[in-house]
Every structure is written in structure tokens, then in C-alpha cells.
Amino acid sequence: MILTSEEQSMISGGLGKSSQTAMQILAALGRIYGAERLIPVRSVQIAGVSYDNLGDAGLEWLAEMADGGGYVRVPATLNPAGMDLENWRALGIPADFAEPQLRVIEAFTRMGVTPTCTCTPYLAGNLPAFGDSVAWAESSAVCYANSVIGARTNREGGPSALAAALTGRTPEYGMHLEANRRPGVTVEVRARLGDTADFGALGKVIGDRLETAGQKPIPWIAGPDSPGTEQLKSLCASIATFGGAAMFHWRNVTPEAGKYDPPDEHIAVTERELRAARDSLTDASAAETDFVSLGCPHLTLAEVERIAGLLDGRRVAKEFWITTSRPVKREADRRGYSEIIERSGAKFAVDTCCVVAPIRGRFQAMATDSAKACYYAASKNRFRTRFLDFDAAVMEALAG
């Protein structure tokens, strides 16, 4: 791989210890994947923020990178942390978790990273343009950036995303190359798609098919012409969780779909399969459900408004978490939605979510509209799950 003179001075330690480590990471990844060079990136999204996932090892390394003088060269935001950074006590987060979690955030902040902790950076001030090269971690955001925005990113891990932030570069391979963005399978949707939950189920059906096929062609989806931001982010989260997909195209919806003819290889998704996928994500009854969580991926302002409308003047009967980014929460405060929601007894869990918070064992069954959240609730937190439409999940929280 060819390095510029500035890149060479970074890798030889001329620009400090942290830049050296960062450049070593990028060079090694470039070698492994056969990149010919590094390319500049416009923005970075860093994963590996929750102390629940990082542990002391991750915290120590981040502190060492900050001590070593690491500082971002491009705008960078963070994935959700393990707790609401302001309101963690009310959510039952123990102090011996909060303390190291805050030290993780402090290390990132010292390196110039914006401590907006969200899986939807594109809704919170980190929005690339079409064609931009970026280095994003967080599988749902990676899929959204490639598919919906038309920016270009591989599925970065925590250290490689931080390395990209500290150097402003990433190795040119994978999704950065036009040839690797070409679709390989046409997916014809023969089912009616309603709200976010249906799009999550669709992502599971397609993702499971890609996973079983062994090879993972990029899907070119022929479906309804008008999914909105909320539906697309639900699909992105699900297709990345179940199929490891970094990208899909959707006819007349995503910006690169029109570049290609529908691939010859063809699969269809039927109403029956969609129903089966929905059913497979539910193994708890309403009576068993003691936890409701909405906001995987983090809620848009419109979704927060919708929850406020449904909760207005009522009281919730179950623990109900509303997970979103700090900028969306601030706007919800300004518009009065937060007051309505909090008066109902529901709780905002800002900067975090039900996937990365340390809540294993706290609940027996969770209701949500997110297929991704169901997957991690079962595998990571050992909860049973109830997969519902968005409004039905809110009603579940109200029902005693």
C-alpha cells in the first residue's frame, strides 16, 4: 500500500504516539483487504462506547490514546453509551457502572470527539452528503449511510473508526469502491408493508436469506415507493443485524438504485414469510411483559411526538423506555413532548438504548417495534420478547 509523506510520518511516530497507533491500524487493515491507498474521510461514527461492551480493557486503551495526544481531524460522533449521561440514576444504573462509563466519555471528549451518543448520527448533526467517503461503525448507521444517503463506508469496528477520526483517513477497499456497490439479487416484495415493525420483519426475512445463502449479494429491492425515514432506519437495523448487510438498493427510493438493472438472481418476499418473521420474534405474552422500549434505532422527533400524543393524560403501567439522541430530546423538551411523556411515568433513556445498557436480568420480557432490539434482548439480555407495531407497543405500556 502506498502512503503519502504525511501518512508515513504518522506511522513512524513523527506526529505522536496515538497517530502512530491509528495509522498502524489503518495500514494493517489496508494490507489485509488489499487496499492500494488511504483516502480522506469527511466524518466518523465511533462504536465501542458502552462500558458494558468495552470493559476495563477498552477504557484503558481509550485513555491511553487520549494521553498519547490523539485528536480528531474530522467531525466524529459516538454510538450509544451504556446509560443516559445525565439521568442515569433514575434509570437504575449503578454508580460503579456510571463512573467508568463517564471516564470512557471523558477520554473521547479529550480527543475532540463530539459526545453525542446515538446510533442515528444522521439525525443528530453528523450527516454526510451523497458520494462522501466516511468511516462509520454501528451496523444500522453504516447501512443507512450507504443505502439511503449514498455515502460510502465499510462496517468499521471501534478502534478502526477511532483511527479514522484521528488521521482523517481510511483504507480504500470494500464499499468505497464502485464495483462493490453493485447489487447481486433482486428482492421482490409481494407483501403489504405498514409501519416500522413490518420493515424490521422485512429486514429479517431478507437478512436470514442472505445469511443462509452463505455469500452476501447486495439486495436490489422492488417494493412500495414511499418508505419514510423511520421505516428505512428500521429496515437498515434489521437487515444489518440478521444478514450483516452493509447496503441495499430500493427501486425509486435509494439514490444509487437507478444506476443498475435488476439483477437476474431473484427472490420474492411473501405476506406469509413476513408474518412468520414477525411471529418468530415474539415468545412472550402480554401478561409476562414487564418492559417496553421504543427507539432502536433512536427515535426521530416525529416518533417522540407520536408517543406524546398516545400518552397524553394517561399513566403507564410498565417500565417504558424512550431512547433517542440528545438533540432530539432537547427539541422534544422545547416543544413540550417531554413533559407529557414524563407525566405519564414513561422514562427517557437518552444517549443509550436497550441493547447497550447493562439491564441483563432486570426484566423478564420486553415489548418493542424493533426486530434488532428483539434479537439482542434475547441473545444479550436473555429477555423474552414481544414484537409489536409502534402504537401497539405504547398501548402495551399503558395496559396493566
Place this chain on the structure above:
Amino acid sequence: MSGRLSAGTSPNTLLRGRTIHPGRAEGEALVSRMGISFFGGVDPETGIVVEKGHDLEGRCVAGRVLVFPAGKGSTVGSYTLYRLSKAGKAPAAILNADCEPITAVGCILAGIPCVDRLPIDRIAAGVRVRVDGDDGTAEIVTG
């Protein structure tokens, strides 16, 4: 490209591969024919392989030249290698058939020499191996 033997007079066998992370180390080979998931699969404080049913289960990686086909599992495994090095329990070097990003990034964080694209099935358990991460070679010491 890989697997060429040296034509020198030394009785040692020189295996040529690709540099993943530079540095030199020598140690006794601990050889697995299975993938290793450092996160969850190796105890970060003791260096002991704890994955159930793994062919190295119960063995300690500390100070050894750890030879295995490729890493697997969670990307958090990179931090486990870093933690092992802080605890003084890291392998002296890592040799892979095909290195992947979890192991590569972990070796960089932890400062562990790492070479891949080697014919690792030529390395028998327990032999001494001299790893030169700068040159991308591993020498089986027989003399």
C-alpha cells in the same frame, strides 16, 4: 508467495509470510487448528483459553507463539489482547493462516508481532519458533 523455504545452510526451517504487525519474538509454539475468539474465549487476566470444546481449552497463551488459522467472534476481542498484554499474559507473537481485523487490531493495540499467510500446518506444537514481524517470517528452530 507464502511457504517458500530458505535455501541457506541453517538446519532451521524458515517460513515466509506477510507482516501484519512488526516486532521480533521467540517462544514455544502453542498450536490450534481452530479459530480463536479472544472475547469470551480467553480469560483476559490469566491468558487461559476458556472456550468450551476448544482444542486449547485450559492452555495458557502467555509468552507463547500462538499459532491458529484465524480469529473469530466479537470485535471487542481486540481489547482482550490489549488487556492480556497489560496483565503480562499476552502471547509473545501470533501466527495465522489468514489474519482478520479483530486479531490484527488487537496485536497493534497490544504490541504483539503478527505474521500471516504462513503454512501454519508445518508448525508442530511445542517447537521453538523465532518470529520476525518486520520481515514477515517465522523460523522453526531445530538447531
